[in-house]
Every structure is written in C-alpha cells, then in structure tokens.
Amino acid sequence: MSRTQTPFDPQAITRPDPVLMTYYIVVSVLTTVAFPVAIIVLWCKYHTLQYRFDDKGISMSWGVLFRREIYLTYRRIQDIHVTRNILHRWLGLATISVQTASGSAGAEMNIEGILQAEALRDYLYAQMRGARGDADEETPAVAGDAGDETLKVLCEIRDEVRRLARQGRAEA
DSSP states (O other): OOOOOOOOOGGGOOSOOTHHHHHHHHHHHHHOSOHHHHHHHHHHHHHHOEEEEOSSEEEEEEOSSSOEEEEEEGGGEEEEEEEOOHHHHHHTOOEEEEEESSSOSSOSEEEOSOSOHHHHHHHHHHHHHHHHTOSSOSSOOOOSSHHHHHHHHHHHHHHHHHHHHHHHHHHO
C-alpha cells in the first residue's frame, strides 16, 4: 500500500492542532502550583488562537478579555526559527518563531501547535525571499495603488535595461 502525501497548504492552517491543548495541560501540571488558574488561561488561549496565511503576510490573533492581533507582512520577516522542547517532540509539535527588525529581543510572532513545522518554515522562507525580490522573477506581482504603480514602472525600466544589455552583448 503506497501512501500519497498531500501537498502542504499553509492557508489551510487556521487553528493550532488539538495536541497543543494536551501540551498546555502537561505544562500546567508540571510547572505550576496554581494549576486551575493556569489551565483556564491556557484553555482560553488555545480556543481563541487563530492564524491566517495570505499572499501578503501572516495574521495571528488570540484572547478573551484582552484581544491581541498581530499581522506581519512577508517583507518584514528577518528570520524564522523552529523550536521543540522534549514535550513538543513527544507530542509531535513545534513552535515557529518569526523575527522582524523591530528592535525587540524576542520574536515578533510565535506560531504554536504546528505539526508540519518544517514545511511551514520553508513556505515562510520562500514567501520572505519572494517579497524582497530575491527570487529569480522578472517582474513581481503588483496591485493597483500608487506605491505599486511606481514599482511597476521601475520594474519595466529594469527589464528594458536588461534587454538592452543582452542585446549589446549579442552584437559584440
């Protein structure tokens, strides 16, 4: 019997895996005397935690009393780290830390409860490089506002200069 592997789709990730709640319970039992309070806080975080991956960036939100939302564009991402402690490895989980050049010492966003951490990390790296123009694309995708219109004109100029340079080398 052959197993077919489904392609990785980050847009299908909207919530952490249910195993994350098991992780929260184990951590609460092992590390705190105030188990009931900690488990309630972590339960609320788990049930309100949501992710969204779109063409421009990543969105993460959570919270009941104090709602927190973070949106990072792929262009702002500086580095991505995958971390797993012993409980993460036992449960098959990982945390992906996304860092920006914001000046803070810690990560700007921690994506918790992900089973396909390497695939998500690779996707984020590809998006980050594509957003910065590091990919081997002739012209990046542009929308219709004024900043993108300037970018479009500059890309056309760049492409024309490249064409003229190739033409000059061919004639020489």
